[in-house]
Amino acid sequence: MIPILSRDDLKLALRRMLLIRRFEEACIIEWHKGNVPGHYHVSVGQEATAAGVSAAMDTDDILFSTHRNHGHVISRGADPGKSFAEILGKATGYGRGKAGTLHGAAPELNVPLSSAIVAGVLPIAIGAGYAMQVKGKSNVSVVMFGDGAMEEGAAYEAINLASLWKLPVLFVCENNGWGVARVPGQASYHAPNLALTELIDLAKSLGMATTTVDGVDLGDVHRAAKQAREQGVAGEGATFIEVRTKVWPGGQWPELVTGITDITRAWTGEAPAEFAHMVDWFKHDDPVLQVARELNATEIFSRDEIEALDAEVQSQMDQAVQFALESPMPELETAFEDVWPA
Amino acid sequence: MKQMTFAEGLSLGLQESLEQDERVVLIGAGFGGLTPYRSAYAPIRGRFSERITDPPIAELGYCGIAIGAAMTGLRPIVAMGTGAFSFEAFPQIANEAPQAYYGTRGQVTCPVVFHMMTGIRGAGALQHSSSPQSMYWNTPGLQLVVPGSPADARGLMKTVALRSENPTIFIDHQRLQGVTGMVDEADAGEIPLGVAEVKREGTDVTIVAVSVMVARALEAAEKLATEGISAEVVDPRTLVPLDKATILKSVAKTGRVVVADESQLSCGVASELAAIIAEEGFESLRAPVKRVAIPNVPIPFHESEEKYITPSAGWIINAVKQICN
Numbered sequence: 001m002i003p004i005l006s007r008d009d010l011k012l013a014l015r016r017m018l019l020i021r022r023f024e025e026a027c028i029i030e031w032h033k034g035n036v037p038g039h040y041h042v043s044v045g046q047e048a049t050a051a052g053v054s055a056a057m058d059t060d061d062i063l064f065s066t067h068r069n070h071g072h073v074i075s076r077g078a079d080p081g082k083s084f085a086e087i088l089g090k091a092t093g094y095g096r097g098k099a100g101t102l103h104g105a106a107p108e109l110n111v112p113l114s115s116a117i118v119a120g121v122l123p124i125a126i127g128a129g130y131a132m133q134v135k136g137k138s139n140v141s142v143v144m145f146g147d148g149a150m151e152e153g154a155a156y157e158a159i160n161l162a163s164l165w166k167l168p169v170l171f172v173c174e175n176n177g178w179g180v181a182r183v184p185g186q187a188s189y190h191a192p193n194l195a196l197t198e199l200i201d202l203a204k205s206l207g208m209a210t211t212t213v214d215g216v217d218l219g220d221v222h223r224a225a226k227q228a229r230e231q232g233v234a235g236e237g238a239t240f241i242e243v244r245t246k247v248w249p250g251g252q253w254p255e256l257v258t259g260i261t262d263i264t265r266a267w268t269g270e271a272p273a274e275f276a277h278m279v280d281w282f283k284h285d286d287p288v289l290q291v292a293r294e295l296n297a298t299e300i301f302s303r304d305e306i307e308a309l310d311a312e313v314q315s316q317m318d319q320a321v322q323f324a325l326e327s328p329m330p331e332l333e334t335a336f337e338d339v340w341p342a
Numbered sequence: 343m344k345q346m347t348f349a350e351g352l353s354l355g356l357q358e359s360l361e362q363d364e365r366v367v368l369i370g371a372g373f374g375g376l377t378p379y380r381s382a383y384a385p386i387r388g389r390f391s392e393r394i395t396d397p398p399i400a401e402l403g404y405c406g407i408a409i410g411a412a413m414t415g416l417r418p419i420v421a422m423g424t425g426a427f428s429f430e431a432f433p434q435i436a437n438e439a440p441q442a443y444y445g446t447r448g449q450v451t452c453p454v455v456f457h458m459m460t461g462i463r464g465a466g467a468l469q470h471s472s473s474p475q476s477m478y479w480n481t482p483g484l485q486l487v488v489p490g491s492p493a494d495a496r497g498l499m500k501t502v503a504l505r506s507e508n509p510t511i512f513i514d515h516q517r518l519q520g521v522t523g524m525v526d527e528a529d530a531g532e533i534p535l536g537v538a539e540v541k542r543e544g545t546d547v548t549i550v551a552v553s554v555m556v557a558r559a560l561e562a563a564e565k566l567a568t569e570g571i572s573a574e575v576v577d578p579r580t581l582v583p584l585d586k587a588t589i590l591k592s593v594a595k596t597g598r599v600v601v602a603d604e605s606q607l608s609c610g611v612a613s614e615l616a617a618i619i620a621e622e623g624f625e626s627l628r629a630p631v632k633r634v635a636i637p638n639v640p641i642p643f644h645e646s647e648e649k650y651i652t653p654s655a656g657w658i659i660n661a662v663k664q665i666c667n
Contacts, residue, residue, distance in 0.1 A: 099445035123406020157403025
């Protein structure tokens, strides 16, 4: 489904999806070259969530994320060079190399914090909603997290409090069916470590509005987020949105198992010969290809326009990677800076 | 100037903070705990009920709310109740609030105060008697405020609630509530962080005392004076930031030091202060640094056992005598 947005906003949403994809591909490529320190989490296959939710947000709305935050931060318009530099631990990164991949943020774009504790950011995000309520602001606090967050007690406390106090909060749970340790071959949206049959049941039982949407469907995500935002701003409380994202076969230690995305696969829907066993990904599971396909099929954008946009984004990302790679490491003394306000 | 209890001083500081900045909000308001002095805090609810949000029993959740609200423009004070309850919120207090500023080039501040009633209180037993100050001192990014007098309670609360941009642990010992002292209501009374106070001057030995141990140290100094030992009592008032200069200056004068804090000995507040003095004031020392702290055991329920492991004025006197003869 195509979101109900202006042509410009649709282009922006597609652009952000493409940028997230190219960003994550660059992460994997640079990791394999030994340039990315530590463990990291990509959001390949979850681009429509970030772009769809962001398209429904106002500039003054606040977004919080978790360990899998690259896409969310990019979707708010973050500079991919500064974001990538942070992942490489460089001085030019959003956090001067102190935050790394796990704590992606862009405070000037109202993305103040990502917590690497899977449900750690939920109580903080509802705190931002609480502050909006206290100050009488017409904004919402959006928190993006994975199904694994539902395994931690903080999720229960946050959902209960947000429901009890009718806080303007959007709980956006990206259910990639992984939990923390997905059993290979047992893909399921019922996270293996949760007794819940449906993820929304907890929020529902606590009196919160809930909805489940298709994570490949940009329009579905956008519609749900827009409706939840309107409800929040109207003082009618929080919404729990479960976004069922397709499981990208690339795994937790990401490998480019589906190759570098070739946007022209959107037109053919065919898997390249070496990826023939993953035909579903190319045919309908990859949200980037799917959204490009839909935007073309409905004649909103021509193939040439989309291919040109992709080339432009790829070039932007190449420059971002170059910037990050060439950026200096932080001076050692900066470890003693920013502990406190001066 | 007016004589007040610690509870009245803290209550005054809280009311003045609420008065002076509408961004100050209270998450819970159970100050004073179950002590008879809790009535001193009644005016807070009487005057500012619309600024108080009473949360469910969800320490993790409501501390997170306070952190998120602090990051986005409010200045919340969380009344956690018993200090041990902060362990239920440890992931938020120790693993979310203190690092936000560090990880964002100083763009995200978190002006939140976690007020907790700590310490051995009389039949608090295993889970209502904790003294978590040393755990929080081991968490960079948290301010640690440990007032021991009514004026300090009032002034430090105002400073952290109104002026500071950092997450703060406000240690309020259960048995401080009835401690009295003079408070100058006409003066704003804000106390800068990181400024210790010499509570009693002396020449033979320095007693560095924290929180509830300040009153016990003053009692000990009084008794020691009758035996011809002149003790100086130094109250750091805040542990983070710490006024090392005032402590070391006193040690330079007396050459002997006892450090007293009511938290467990291992890696405790007394231990850290003793280590700093040994490292940076070694030339001044004429005797080993002595620590007065809770032995490394949980807090027992029974009154006599509880008393047996509680650092007292008598313990301080014993420690002083060990190094002054």
